Amino acid sequence: MELVCIVCPKGCRMTVENGVVKGNTCKKGEAFALAETTCPMRTVCSTVATVFDSMPVLPVRTDGEIPKAKIGELMKAVNAVTVTEKLRRGDVVLSSVAGTDVNLIATATIY
Numbered sequence: 001m002e003l004v005c006i007v008c009p010k011g012c013r014m015t016v017e018n019g020v021v022k023g024n025t026c027k028k029g030e031a032f033a034l035a036e037t038t039c040p041m042r043t044v045c046s047t048v049a050t051v052f053d054s055m056p057v058l059p060v061r062t063d064g065e066i067p068k069a070k071i072g073e074l075m076k077a078v079n080a081v082t083v084t085e086k087l088r089r090g091d092v093v094l095s096s097v098a099g100t101d102v103n104l105i106a107t108a109t110i111y
Contacts, residue, residue, distance in 0.1 A: 001015065001016045001017075001037055002014070003015075003016070003033060003037075005024060005029040005032055005033065006032070007026075007028045008026070008029075010025060012024050014029060014033050016033050016034070016037045019034070021033045021034060040067070040068040041066065041067060041068065042065055042066060042067075042068050042071060043062050043064070043065050043066075044061065044062045044066065044071060044074055044075075045059070045060070045061040045107075046060055046061070046078050047059050047060060048060055048078055048082070048083055048093060048104075049081065049082045049083070050082065050083040050084075050110060051083070052083075052110055054110075054111065055108075055110050058083050058093070058106055058108060058110060059106070059107045059108050060078070060105060060106055061104070061105060061107050062074070062102050062104055062105075063103045063105045064100075064101075064102040064103075065102070066098055066102050067100075070098040070099070070100065071098075073099075074097050074098045074104075077094060077097060077104075078094075081093060081094060083110070086110045087106045087109065088106065088109045088110075089106055089107060089108055089109050090105055090106065091105065092104070092105055093105060093106055
């Protein structure tokens with residue numbers, strides 16, 4: 001598998017074959033490549049609907065990384081949410097998303 005490291009601005013081009021990483025210039029790149037090929041994780045940003053005319057959608061994100069394979073499950077839950085109370089940035093919108101210990105949090109305040 002070929003990939004580009006996103007850990008630092010160098011953007012090393014790496015290959016991973018049978019658990020062996022080549023092309024990295026640091027240990028962080030090696031760790032990134034191994035994680036990306038075994039269990040890729042992502043922080044997800046999106047929006048949820050609200051009942052407020054002044055802010056019809058609220059930006060949200062996960063407060064940690066979830067397995068890439070669970071993004072579809074997360075997005076089904078996100079699409080089903082309608083915020084009915086005023087929230088502040090950092091407030092939890094959904095707890096333990098997609099069967100993980102990661103929460104979906106507001107990234108803006110509804111005035």
